[in-house]
Structure formats: structure tokens, C-alpha cells
Amino acid sequence: MSDYKAVIGLEVHAELDTASKIYCGCTTAFGGEENTHVCPICLGLPGALPLLNRKVVEFCIKAGLALNCKINNYSRQDRKHYFYPDLPKSFQTSQLDLPICYDGYLDIEVNGQTKRIGITRIHIEEDAGKLIHGLTGTRVDYNRGATGLIEIVSEPDLTNPDEVYAYMETLRQVLLYTGVSNCKMEEGSLRCDVNVSIHREGEPFGVRTEMKNLNSLSAAKAAAAYEIKRQKQVLAEGGDLFQATLRWDDAKGINYVMRVKEHADEYYYFPEPDIMPIVITPEEVEAIRATLPELPKARQQRYKSQYGLSDYDANILTVSKALSDLFDQAVACEAPAKVCANFIMGDITRLLNEKALQPEEVPFGGKELAELANLISQGAISSSAGSKVVELLFQPEFAGKAPKAIVEEQNLGQVSDQGAIKAMCQQVIDANPKVVEDYRGGKKQAISALVGQVMKASKGKANPAMANQLLEELLNG
Numbered sequence: 062m063s064d065y066k067a068v069i070g071l072e073v074h075a076e077l078d079t080a081s082k083i084y085c086g087c088t089t090a091f092g093g094e095e096n097t098h099v100c101p102i103c104l105g106l107p108g109a110l111p112l113l114n115r116k117v118v119e120f121c122i123k124a125g126l127a128l129n130c131k132i133n134n135y136s137r138q139d140r141k142h143y144f145y146p147d148l149p150k151s152f153q154t155s156q157l158d159l160p161i162c163y164d165g166y167l168d169i170e171v172n173g174q175t176k177r178i179g180i181t182r183i184h185i186e187e188d189a190g191k192l193i194h195g196l197t198g199t200r201v202d203y204n205r206g207a208t209g210l211i212e213i214v215s216e217p218d219l220t221n222p223d224e225v226y227a228y229m230e231t232l233r234q235v236l237l238y239t240g241v242s243n244c245k246m247e248e249g250s251l252r253c254d255v256n257v258s259i260h261r262e263g264e265p266f267g268v269r270t271e272m273k274n275l276n277s278l279s280a281a282k283a284a285a286a287y288e289i290k291r292q293k294q295v296l297a298e299g300g301d302l303f304q305a306t307l308r309w310d311d312a313k314g315i316n317y318v319m320r321v322k323e324h325a326d327e328y329y330y331f332p333e334p335d336i337m338p339i340v341i342t343p344e345e346v347e348a349i350r351a352t353l354p355e356l357p358k359a360r361q362q363r364y365k366s367q368y369g370l371s372d373y374d375a376n377i378l379t380v381s382k383a384l385s386d387l388f389d390q391a392v393a394c395e396a397p398a399k400v401c402a403n404f405i406m407g408d409i410t411r412l413l414n415e416k417a418l419q420p421e422e423v424p425f426g427g428k429e430l431a432e433l434a435n436l437i438s439q440g441a442i443s444s445s446a447g448s449k450v451v452e453l454l455f456q457p458e459f460a461g462k463a464p465k466a467i468v469e470e471q472n473l474g475q476v477s478d479q480g481a482i483k484a485m486c487q488q489v490i491d492a493n494p495k496v497v498e499d500y501r502g503g504k505k506q507a508i509s510a511l512v513g514q515v516m517k518a519s520k521g522k523a524n525p526a527m528a529n530q531l532l533e534e535l536l537n538g
């Protein structure tokens with residue numbers, strides 16, 4: 062049973078962050094009163110003619126270039142037929158054999174190892190509406206209907222649930238950096254279908270099952286883990302697997318069979334006659350390539366080589382583009398990189414979490430962060446006073462204030478007055494005979510407890526290096 066290997070492929074749907082829908086001028090804004098973001102085109106009323114939103118094509122190319130894809134210069138849309146109330150036309154306008162992007166890859170990192178996952182294709186299509194199941198029946202809301210999507214299809218290169226998680230996380234990061242999707246999984250902007258089969262090495266692939274519409278990274282990972290285990294168990298018990306579409310119940314942690322899988326030919330695909338073929342010139346591709354931002358992998362490398370940051374720091378800093386941008390802005394103002402990185406990974410991240418804010422909502426910019434980091438590195442304030450300044454900067458009444466002004470106003474400047482600190486050191490020594498005894502008995506690290514006491518007595522304002530030195534002098538003198 063244990064010699065079975067899992068083969069996993071992912072189909073990720075990302076709602077594009079265009080202002081209007083894919084074939085009409087209706088807004089793509091999330092929510093809104095039911096069926097108010099609609100028109101005859103996105104409702105598929107007879108006689109309404111779609112016009113392809115070129116921004117959708119542009120975003121698809123941008124995502125494709127960020128994922129190392131080739132771009133088809135000639136592409137086309139096709140109708141994919143299925144009957145379901147969330148699709149008013151009874152077909153979804155998608156792409157069959159001529160997707161916009163093909164043959165790319167994404168490098169992911171799992172347990173310190175880099176693995177290259179093939180991207181088979183990326184195509185554009187329209188989203189469906191939403192069914193709302195209530196006590197009195199089911200309603201349909203077409204506000205989301207015909208929002209532009211890209212579907213990113215991976216090669217079946219993934220082999221375990223950890224890789225599924227890493228792939229989704231890395232892909233999400235790339236899409237956020239390029240700005241093609243807001244990737245809000247809780248709003249359904251990023252969803253994935255997970256295909257799983259198992260087989261023995263050297264044997265053909267096994268029967269594949271598909272889990273639809275997983276809307277969190279952890280759900281995708283858990284569903285894959287469950288399905289691999291289930292398939293192994295069925296085969297171990299001498300049973301047969303059958304091709305099926307499954308629904309993952311995240312609360313219960315199990316898969317249900319939704320339907321036995323239909324084949325592609327049951328969708329009766331045919332070329333969309335109402336939309337012109339999509340022609341993409343090499344010049345257009347190059348113009349879009351020129352707008353690509355620096356991607357997370359490249360940024361991590363730069364942070365390590367240019368600023369000497371560790372792997373760990375570089376990875377954490379680039380998780381969010383907004384925080385990474387803040388770091389770049391600060392170091393561009395000639396601030397010490399490591400001090401800026403520590404503020405972002407420490408106090409700033411903590412305060413964002415405490416106040417339930419998004420990384421985009423840090424209430425100050427790189428200039429303020431740079432000024433603060435410089436105050437620390439010049440010894441003008443202690444690091445605990447630095448934390449205090451960040452906390453104040455997050456409060457509305459200090460918005461827009463310069464850190465230097467806050468330090469003066471709040472009297473947070475570091476005390477480097479040797480006489481004052483020396484007096485405090487003597488008080489601390491007198492008050493802590495046990496620690497002093499430990500220190501003199503050879504436990505040299507006991508001095509940090511005394512430095513801590515001096516910092517406390519000075520309300521965080523003493524220069525800790527000076528306190529340390531003066532304590533040593535007093536204790537050894």
C-alpha cells in the first residue's frame with residue numbers, strides 16, 4: 062500500500078481585478094444588492110452581443126509572463142455547454158484548444174528544496190453567478206456572473222499535500238505582485254480544483270478524482286491528503302476507484318461524491334461565433350513584459366545580496382508586496398536595512414494583526430520608517446523607545462507625524478548622560494545582591510538581568526550599551 066505514489070495537478074481560477082466584466086461594462090465590485098451589477102449582456106439575454114474586455118487579455122498575458130509561459134499570437138474563445146442555473150446562457154464562454162498562454166512553470170520551495178512545477182496553460186473565461194440556498198428556496202445572484210477569470214492549469218507534477226500548499230501560496234504571491242487578481246480567497250477571488258490519482262512507479266497513472274472549488278490553502282492541502290489516503294485504502298481493500306467529481310467538506314474533513322465525471326466531449330465545445338479571434342502581436346507582449354514588477358523570488362535574492370539579509374528575513378519580507386514595498390522605500394532613504402526589516406517583521410506586523418489591518422494599511426510610509434531606523438542606529442533612541450514610536454504612529458492622533466518630532470514631544474530620547482546612568486546602575490546593583498553574587502561567582506550572563514533593570518528604571522531610555530559597560534565597570538571595579 063505504501064509504494065503507491067500520488068500524482069496531483071491543480072486548476073486554479075483567479076478572478077481578474079479589472080474594473081468591468083469580461084464582455085460588458087458592468088462593475089466587478091464584490092457584493093452589492095443581488096442582481097444589480099447586471100445588464101442584458103452578462104445576463105445572456107437574446108440578441109445581446111458581447112465585446113471582449115481587452116484588459117482581461119492583457120492581465121492573462123501578464124500572469125502568463127510572470128509564470129514563464131509562451132504566448133499564443135492567435136487565440137480564440139469557445140463555448141462550453143452545461144446546464145446549471147448559475148449560468149444564464151447555458152454555456153460558459155471559455156477557451157478550448159487555443160489558450161492565450163501555454164508551456165510555463167513555477168518554482169516552489171518545500172522543506173528547503175526547490176521544485177519546478179509545469180504550467181500547462183492559462184486561459185480566459187467568464188465566472189458564473191452565485192446560488193444562494195435559503196430556507197424558502199434557492200435564489201440566483203448574477204452580480205459575479207461574467208467577471209473575467211483566468212484558469213491556470215498545472216502539469217500533474219505535484220506529489221504530496223505540502224507541495225499543493227506551497228504551489229498555491231507561491232502562485233498567489235505571484236498573482237498579487239503582478240496585480241492581476243486581489244486573490245481574496247474568502248471572497249472567492251481565488252479557487253482551486255485539485256486532481257488526484259495514485260499509481261505504482263513505472264505503471265500508468267491511476268483513476269483520477271477531482272475536488273472542486275477549494276477556497277483556502279489549508280483546504281486544498283487537507284483535501285489532497287484525505288483523497289490520497291482514501292484512494293490507497295480503496296485499493297488496499299481490493300476495491301475499484303472510479304473517475305468522479307468530489308466535494309470537500311472542510312468542517313467535517315471528508316470528501317463527498319458530487320457526480321461521476323463527465324468527459325470533455327460532453328460539453329459540446331464549439332468556437333464562440335460572437336467574439337472575434339484574439340490576435341496578440343509580439344510588440345504587445347513585449348510592452349506588457351516591460352510592466353512586470355520585480356517578482357518575489359528576484360526580490361528575495363536582491364535582499365540577500367544587496368543588504369545581506371538572511372534567507373528567513375528575505376522570505377518573510379516578501380510575503381506581502383505592500384510590506385516589501387515599504388522596506389524598499391525605507392532603504393531607498395538610506396536607512397539601515399536590518400533595522401527596517403526588524404521593524405516590519407516585528408512591531409509593524411504585530412500591530413497589523415492586533416488591529417486587524419491589511420499590510421496595505423500601514424499608516425505611514427518608507428520615509429518615516431527610515432527616519433525611525435536611523436534614530437535607532439545613531440543611538441538617539443533605544444529599541445524599546447522605537448517600538449513605542451511605531452505604536453504611536455499607528456494611532457490616528459499621530460498620523461503623518463515625523464518620528465523625530467514624536468521622540469521629542471514624548472521625551473523618548475535615549476539617555477546617554479554617563480553620570481545619570483551610572484547612578485541608576487549603582488541603585489540596581491544595591492537592590493539586587495543575589496544577581497550581583499551570581500555575576501561575581503562566574504555567571505557572567507547575569508549582567509543582562511541588571512541591564513534589564515536599568516532599562517526598566519530609565520523607562521527604556523537608557524543607552525543599553527552604555528548601561529552594560531558601566532555595570533561591568535562598577536561590578537569589576
Ligand SMILES: [Zn+2]
Nearest residue numbers: 085087100103
Ligand atoms: Zn453586464
